[in-house]
Amino acid sequence: MSDSTALCDVCCLRHLSKPSTGWCLECEEGLCLDCKEHHSLLKATRNHNIIPISEYQKLPQNVLEITRNCEKHNEVLQIFCKKHDSPCCRKCIIETHNNCKNLIEIEDYIKDIKSSARFQEVEEMMNEAAENIKRIRINREDNLTSLQEEKKRIENDIAQTRIKINNHLDKLQADLIQTLYAKVKKENGKIEQVLKSLEEKQGQINEYQNTFENIKKYATDVQLFLSIKLMETNI
Template sequence: MDTIRHFNVTIAMASNPIFCGICDQRHITKPSTDWCSECNQALCTECKDFHASIKASQNHSTIPISNHLALGSSFSQVEGHCSVHDDKYQLFCQTHDCLLCLTCLEEHTKCGDVVRISKLTRDVKTSESFVDTQNSLSDIILNLSKIQSHLEENVCDIKKQKESILREIAQMRKEIDSHLDQIEKSLKIELSKVVKV
């Protein structure tokens, strides 16, 4: 049985490196389709439906697992729980630019701009600033690609110019040597005419 499970795990890992967390707790290996950042957990299609129907998590927003993986490892390493109070972050203090759990909130009662994280992130993918930022990043990537291409072309041109200059130097050296040889020859002729021994 363990061999079959290992084989299924290997096949699933080839297409999707993250498995459904709920299924995994029940010793079932299923590839995930979505990610809940509030639960910090991957979900398969069935568990996503179950997750959306439970009162405790019905207001959680999920994103496709491909989008979560595209965020990169540095983003996924952001802790979802307060290390001081061992509680889930639910709020954000805009004054101090920090995440808060409900216990942390006691230290920020005088801050007037504490908001729920879910409110901040609800429409982030469709917000105008997100779309503008995404477009700007696309433009930056395109420009960097063009700059890299131009730099490579410049390096290639410099190499060609170097080779051309070296050829010109060699040709000039031959011409100078040839000219000096002619001068030497004519001087020897003149000298032999003047001094007859």
């Protein structure tokens, strides 16, 4: 369990150390059993979405570290600037975005993000990348099989030719076999390098897809929004 989610945040404010069992997606706080019960009964928080802490911790560490606070001013990110494609706090607007016109409440901007075109585009990008790798890999594996079959065919032809020709062609046969093996070895090496690279890429895509599924299920909308921005760049 990570340090950021191991203890109940409410109890920590009371200088108590109690393990958190749930995570409030709206408050972005860990809750112990007692605080979770109180949280569910209070009028202001009874409609909040609380998930088991074990489920929340399935999110990658870089997503768990995402907060609603501005890194520069340590104030809550409330506004999104469409012009700069950037979330802003109150001080950011004054310092950097005072003349920007396309400012919108971040809560309004990320509303229904899971059904947004941008969300679907990122998911489609990952699926397309995975499918492309799969298709290329199958093609290279087919080429490797064809190369082996061609190698066997050529070997057979050379062996049959050797039977029909005189002994003075024995050295020619040996030279042809040696050349053939060298070429096959060279081409095998090239194809295996491609397959190895594709396997690494496949692993990366699988990791992104698993990460994306956990983010889609358990991350807050803000975490999801900021994660999408990061994934778009990486993919």
